Amino acid sequence: MPLYILCTFGLSSILWFLIIKSGHVGGAGGAYVAALMWCPALGALLTCKILGRDAGSLGWKWGQTRYQVISYLIPLGYATLTYGIVWLTGLGGFYNKRFVAAVGERFGLGPLPAWASIAMYLFFFGTTGVVRGCATALGEEIGWRGFLVPELAGRTSFTLTALISGSVWALWHYPILIFADYNAGTPTWYSLTCFTVMVVGLSFAFAWLRLKSGSLWTGAIMHASHNLFVQAFFDPITADTGPTKYVIGEFGAALAVTLVLVGTYFWTRRGELRSNGS
Numbered sequence: 001m002p003l004y005i006l007c008t009f010g011l012s013s014i015l016w017f018l019i020i021k022s023g024h025v026g027g028a029g030g031a032y033v034a035a036l037m038w039c040p041a042l043g044a045l046l047t048c049k050i051l052g053r054d055a056g057s058l059g060w061k062w063g064q065t066r067y068q069v070i071s072y073l074i075p076l077g078y079a080t081l082t083y084g085i086v087w088l089t090g091l092g093g094f095y096n097k098r099f100v101a102a103v104g105e106r107f108g109l110g111p112l113p114a115w116a117s118i119a120m121y122l123f124f125f126g127t128t129g130v131v132r133g134c135a136t137a138l139g140e141e142i143g144w145r146g147f148l149v150p151e152l153a154g155r156t157s158f159t160l161t162a163l164i165s166g167s168v169w170a171l172w173h174y175p176i177l178i179f180a181d182y183n184a185g186t187p188t189w190y191s192l193t194c195f196t197v198m199v200v201g202l203s204f205a206f207a208w209l210r211l212k213s214g215s216l217w218t219g220a221i222m223h224a225s226h227n228l229f230v231q232a233f234f235d236p237i238t239a240d241t242g243p244t245k246y247v248i249g250e251f252g253a254a255l256a257v258t259l260v261l262v263g264t265y266f267w268t269r270r271g272e273l274r275s276n277g278s
Contacts, residue, residue: 015033058146075229080234194256211273
């Protein structure tokens, strides 16, 4: 495991530098961050090469389709619950009129009612968007869930597997969160805390599905689904009512709390896995 982390973080440092130098995660038209997301995969493949392991052991098989469907639906479920509460409490507003108007214009069908723009955006981005998202999410998941989770699961308990893999995953994001603009504009300590809690909580679901299904595709699909629904749908459709940036998104408290609950649920089901203790 130390070799894998060394390879992944070493490769990532090149992209961290480029992103930080540009000041934006969207630097080079998004090419920097797309390349960064493939560093965990390259780290895994390089580690397998050095250790003489078969790269086919990373969990390439599709597995049972129901696990892939569940992986897609979980982010939609927790995002709908979280943002629904945010809207109902007034911590964020439904809906961002400027964003919805811009979305409607993209379809090129003339003036559309807000509900139609939102429905069409959700449908098209919720289908084709996830497929596109898998192209970059897969790069991370070959490393985090393809290599790291099974490696940890073979040595320690499910609890530690999820905690360690989640902590490494969160730490890997820190350079661009602290030194670039991968944040919500809240104080750094706040963004780091909420992001770390969210990622570690979510890692219990990722680890459980990977170990239960035997497939890294559960991770790729859930990662792409999370990025799509949280970052590309619910975040921008939510209107700012003042405290909103402290509540929504990957750097807000609401999603962090929800994903601790999600993680706790999967932790209670750890007995369904073949693991070393609890």
